[in-house]
Amino acid sequence: MDYLYDGTFEGLMTCIYYHYKKGKATGIYVISNYQQSIVYQSEIVETDILKAEIVSDAINRLISKEAYVHVYYCYLSNDAEKENLILDFLIFAFKYGRNTMNFYTHEKVLPINEIYKRVAREEHRVLGILRFSEIGGILYAKYSPDNDISILLADHFADRYKHEKFIIYDEKRKKVVVYANNNWEIKENINIDDIEFSIKETMIQKLWKQYFTDLAIKERKNINLQFQFVPSRYRKNMTEFK
Amino acid sequence: MDDNLFEKLRILSDAAKYDVSCVSSGVERKNNTVGGIGNASAAGICHAWSSDGRCISLLKILLTNDCIYDCKYCLNRVTNPIERATFTPEEVAELTIQFYRRNYIEGLFLSSAVEKSPDYTMENIYRALELLRYKYNFWGYVHVKVIPGANALLIQKTGMLADRVSVNIELPTRESLSILAPQKKVENILKPMSLIHNEISRAIEDKNHFSNAPRFVPGGQSTQMIIGATPDSDKTILNVSQNLYDKFRMKRVFFSAYIPVMSSPNLPAVSTMPPLLREHRLYQADWLMRYYYFNSSELFTEIEPNLDLEFDPKMMYALRNIDRFPIEINKASYEELLRIPGLGVTSAQRIIRERKNAQISYDSLKKMRTVLKRAKYFITVKGKYYGNTKLDPDEIKAEIRMKEIQKQISIFEI
Ligand code: SF4
Numbered sequence: 011m012d013y014l015y016d017g018t019f020e021g022l023m024t025c026i027y028y029h030y031k032k033g034k035a036t037g038i039y040v041i042s043n044y045q046q047s048i049v050y051q052s053e054i055v056e057t058d059i060l061k062a063e064i065v066s067d068a069i070n071r072l073i074s075k076e077a078y079v080h081v082y083y084c085y086l087s088n089d090a091e092k093e094n095l096i097l098d099f100l101i102f103a104f105k106y107g108r109n110t111m112n113f114y115t116h117e118k119v120l121p122i123n124e125i126y127k128r129v130a131r132e133e134h135r136v137l138g139i140l141r142f143s144e145i146g147g148i149l150y151a152k153y154s155p156d157n158d159i160s161i162l163l164a165d166h167f168a169d170r171y172k173h174e175k176f177i178i179y180d181e182k183r184k185k186v187v188v189y190a191n192n193n194w195e196i197k198e199n200i201n202i203d204d205i206e207f208s209i210k211e212t213m214i215q216k217l218w219k220q221y222f223t224d225l226a227i228k229e230r231k232n233i234n235l236q237f238q239f240v241p242s243r244y245r246k247n248m249t250e251f252k
Numbered sequence: 253m254d255d256n257l258f259e260k261l262r263i264l265s266d267a268a269k270y271d272v273s274c275v276s277s278g279v280e281r282k283n284n285t286v287g288g289i290g291n292a293s294a295a296g297i298c299h300a301w302s303s304d305g306r307c308i309s310l311l312k313i314l315l316t317n318d319c320i321y322d323c324k325y326c327l328n329r330v331t332n333p334i335e336r337a338t339f340t341p342e343e344v345a346e347l348t349i350q351f352y353r354r355n356y357i358e359g360l361f362l363s364s365a366v367e368k369s370p371d372y373t374m375e376n377i378y379r380a381l382e383l384l385r386y387k388y389n390f391w392g393y394v395h396v397k398v399i400p401g402a403n404a405l406l407i408q409k410t411g412m413l414a415d416r417v418s419v420n421i422e423l424p425t426r427e428s429l430s431i432l433a434p435q436k437k438v439e440n441i442l443k444p445m446s447l448i449h450n451e452i453s454r455a456i457e458d459k460n461h462f463s464n465a466p467r468f469v470p471g472g473q474s475t476q477m478i479i480g481a482t483p484d485s486d487k488t489i490l491n492v493s494q495n496l497y498d499k500f501r502m503k504r505v506f507f508s509a510y511i512p513v514m515s516s517p518n519l520p521a522v523s524t525m526p527p528l529l530r531e532h533r534l535y536q537a538d539w540l541m542r543y544y545y546f547n548s549s550e551l552f553t554e555i556e557p558n559l560d561l562e563f564d565p566k567m568m569y570a571l572r573n574i575d576r577f578p579i580e581i582n583k584a585s586y587e588e589l590l591r592i593p594g595l596g597v598t599s600a601q602r603i604i605r606e607r608k609n610a611q612i613s614y615d616s617l618k619k620m621r622t623v624l625k626r627a628k629y630f631i632t633v634k635g636k637y638y639g640n641t642k643l644d645p646d647e648i649k650a651e652i653r654m655k656e657i658q659k660q661i662s663i664f665e666i
Contacts, residue, residue, distance in 0.1 A: 112605050115619040138297040138309075142354045149353060173389070174353070213253060214350045221261055221311070225269050226302035235305030239298070249354070250300060 012052040014041045015093075019085050022093060023062035025055050026100055038093035073103045073110050080111075080126040086158045087129045095121045133162045139240060140167075140178070141249045144211050148175045152202070153247050154182040163187065164194045177202075215249050222250040253346060261313070261347070263337040267328060268312040268363065297358050310361040310395070311351055315339055315376055319365035323422075323433040325481050327513050328365045338367065341379035349388045359393030359415070360384070366399060374402035374410065381413045395471070398448070400440040407444055411451055416471035416503070419444045424492045428482040431518050448473045449500040472503035479534065480527040481510040481519060487557040490537060490548040497542075507534045529561050537565040543597070544590045563649075567593040570630055571645040577630045578637055582611050594626035614638055626652070 011033050015021035017040045029035040036050045044052065069078045081099070084092050102118035103110040113119045132155055140163070142149040149171060160180050164187045167176060171189070178187040179202050186200045207215070245251040298307035316338035319328045327334065339347075348360045362380060367373050377396050384390045395416040398407055411417055419441055423429045426438050451468045458465035475496060477489060493505040509531040512522045537559055540546040544566075551565060552558075553572065560568040570577060570593050579588055581603060589600040599622040606612055606620065614633045617624060629639035629648045641647040 109609070112609055114602060114606055115616055120619070134297075138299045138355075140355055144353065151355070170355075170392075171353070210253070214354065217258065217261060217347070218351060218354070218356050220258060221265055222300060222302065222308070224262060224265055225306075225308065225312075227269060227304045227306075230304040232305040233303060236301050236303050239301040239305065239307070248300075249356070 011035060012037045012039060012044070012047060012050045014039055014044050014052055014054045016041060016057055018057055019082065020059055020062035021055065021057040022085060022096070023065040024058045025093075026065045026097065027058075027061040028055060029097065029101075035097055038097055040093075069100070069103075072107055074108060076111050077103055080122050083126045083129040083162075084122050086162070087125045088157050089125050092125065095125070129157045129159065132157055133159045135244075136163065137166055139244055139248060141247060142176065143205075143207060143215070143249075145205050145207070148177060150177050150179070150205070151247075152179045152181055153244075154180065156243075158183060158185075160185055160187050161196060164189070164196070168192070168194050219250050253343075257343060257347070260337045260339055260343070263335050264314045264317060264339060265312065267314050267317050268361075299355065299357055309358045310393070311348055311357045311359070312361045313339070313344070313347075313363075315341075315344060315362060315364035315373070315380065316367045317365050318367045320368065321366050321433070321435045323436070324516055324519060325432055325478060325510060325513065332514070339380075341376055341383055344380040345383035345388060345390075348384060349390050352390065352392055359395070361395045363397040364399065370399040370401035371403050371406065374399045374406045378406060378410045378413075381410060385413050393471070398444050400436060400444060402444070404444075404447060407447060408451060411448060411469045412466055414469055416474060417448060417469050418474045418476065419448070420476045421492070421496065421505075422476070422478060423482055424477055424484045424489050425482070428484060432481060445473065445475070445496075445500050452501070473500065474504040474506060475502060476506040476508055478510050479507050479531050480524075485557040486530075486534060486537070486559045487548075487552045489534060490541070490551070493538060494541065494548045505538065507531050507538075530559070533559040533561060533565060540565055540569075545587055563652075564593070566591070567626060571648065574643065574645050578632045578643060579630060580632045580635070581617065582607060582634060592627050592630050594623050599623075625655075 013025040013028060013035050015025050015038065022038065025035060025038045037047075039052075041054060046052070066078065069081060081096055084096055084099075089095065098118050099122045102116070106113065110119065114123060136153065136155060136159060140151050140153055142151045144150075158180075160178060160183075163178060167178065167187075168189050172192070175190040176187075177189075179200070180186070181202075184199055184201060186197050186202070187194055188197060240248070240251075298309050300308040302308060316336075317328045317334070318336040318338055319326075319330055322329045322331055326332075344360070344362060348357075351357045352359070362377060364373050364377060367376075377399070381394060381396060384394065393415050394413070395418065396410060396414050398410065398417050398419045400419060407417075421441060422433055422436065429436060429438060448469065452472065455465065455468035477492070479489065489507070493502075496502045496505055509526040509528050510520070511526045512520055512524050515522050537546075537548075537551055540551070541548055546569070551569060556572075559565055563571065570591070576591070579592055581589075584592075586600055586604055589595060589603060590597070599620065602620050602622075603612060603617075606616065611634060614636070617633065624638075629641065629643070629651070631638070637643070639648065639651075641651045
């Protein structure tokens with residue numbers, strides 16, 4: 011049976027629940043991307059928070075926290091096969107329990123580790139290169155990450171900008187993190203047009219650009235290295251490259 | 253904020269990009285290639301990479317470049333006719349907070365030349381820090397330089413607000429210092445170091461008794477040495493570092509390749525290239541001492557007081573001590589694994605972990621993404637040696653050189 015879910019993490023966990031309690035999953039897919047299979051039947055799974063929690067809890071308890079974090083990061087990735095990699099991994103992991111993560115290179119474990127690393131690397135990179143501008147007293151950042159990492163950024167910036175208000179806008183997914191008064195939330199299907207900057211904002215951006223440009227030691231120019239650290243797809247939203 | 257801020261920022265950040273003397277960052281140029289932990293990420297977050305590929309995480313500026321001293325190796329020395337500029341403490345604070353809010357930087361690295369007097373300069377550094385902490389309520393990272401010779405009370409007040417402070421040792425021996433920086437007295441450098449060390453220890457002690465005890469440079473103190481301006485050997489340099497680590501619990505000793513700025517009988521010729529590779533090797537050796545359980549004495553022999561420029565220090569160590577190799581991957585302890593050239597902390601940990609399940613094969617090493625390019629000459633896996641040479645330093649060297657040349661040729665052919 012192919013299980014179809016709504017794209018949420020809870021939905022995915024509910025599918026895992028049904029795999030064990032109802033009938034083996036031949037595959038898990040997001041409803042909107044699903045291509046009808048000739049071989050397998052499919053069933054739409056209604057997301058059930060309680061069932062999802064049972065599975066999340068079991069991963070944490072019977073396998074490890076590390077495994078849970080890996081699965082969650084994998085879910086946030088843009089990997090086309092992620093649901094089935096997670097399914098395969100969990101089937102393996104529930105068998106080997108606490109010892110699972112020691113099988114670093116096992117074919118069921120390695121993909122999860124690699125995807126986790128990719129997402130974590132992007133998360134870490136974006137913590138540094140996300141650029142905010144001040145607009146009417148609010149800090150505003152626009153970006154388009156490869157993976158759906160907004161939720162991973164929220165706590166970091168909520169802590170960094172404790173006494174401020176901010177908005178982080180994922181233009182690819184039309185998703186925002188909104189933070190004010192010690193609380194953040196995520197909103198979907200939002201469209202934000204480009205906004206004009208104040209004179210002071212423009213001046214600070216220019217100061218930064220000047221500083222950034224001056225800092226480079228010309229005799230040691232190494233553009234390739236710079237591209238490795240900041241691939242071009244990130245640059246359109248970075249003040250110093252505009 | 254007004255327009256002459258652009259001018260000041262240009263002059264006072266320009267000085268900061270050449271890592272020499274008061275202007276240096278205390279941040280390494282390159283990622284360390286020896287091991288896994290503590291690359292740029294452990295030091296914090298990189299916010300930008302300049303076109304020379306360096307990570308930018310702090311706003312690195314001088315408060316002023318208007319100096320009364322005449323250190324021979326420094327562009328800001330009083331006898332050098334250059335453009336001078338001075339920030340007000342308010343300007344430093346405002347720039348920092350505005351850059352920080354936009355996520356351009358992680359914090360501030362504030363250094364300074366000595367304007368008017370050590371106390372006058374130290375006072376202004378303190379003022380900038382005070383504004384940042386209390387007016388702007390900024391509790392991000394701040395590293396400031398302590399000016400040798402400044403009043404102890406001022407240093408103490410500064411330490412209570414800064415995350416890290418540094419007093420530069422500048423040169424590894426008393427003789428070198430008296431020739432090149434005659435106004436700087438060794439005592440004036442060691443005194444604040446010791447004061448800071450004592451205050452840090454006391455703050456830690458107090459913390460054990462009262463949870464709200466005042467903080468004192470929680471990030472510890474660091475210092476810096478200029479490399480290549482004097483004939484001092486790597487052995488001398490690393491022994492001084494070892495002493496500073498032991499005596500003052502330094503967090504880091506930074507090395508800075510000397511960039512020739514003037515001709516003097518006591519300095520290398522102006523045409524000399526800055527010894528960047530040597531600086532890099534010193535960092536690698538320092539890394540081995542701090543994270544890989546090496547002692548500085550293991551690295552040198554009676555006849556060789558310098559590191560090898562061609563091979564990294566771990567490789568050099570292995571080649572100079574070939575009788576301790578090969579090391580069997582399936583039997584070696586963690587410490588032994590760390591002695592294998594090319595094998596870092598992450599790989600060593602993975603090997604230990606994976607070994608619990610089954611014997612490790614050469615193939616699974618590859619899958620773990622262990623870099624075997626250099627390691628393979630120094631290991632056996634299930635008893636088998638995988639280097640295509642004999643276990644002989646000269647053969648291994650020749651093999652590695654050949655590989656390098658082949659690589660270069662194939663790059664040209666493409
Ligand atoms: S004290 Fe010496 S090293 Fe520091 S800025 Fe002045 S001249 Fe340069």
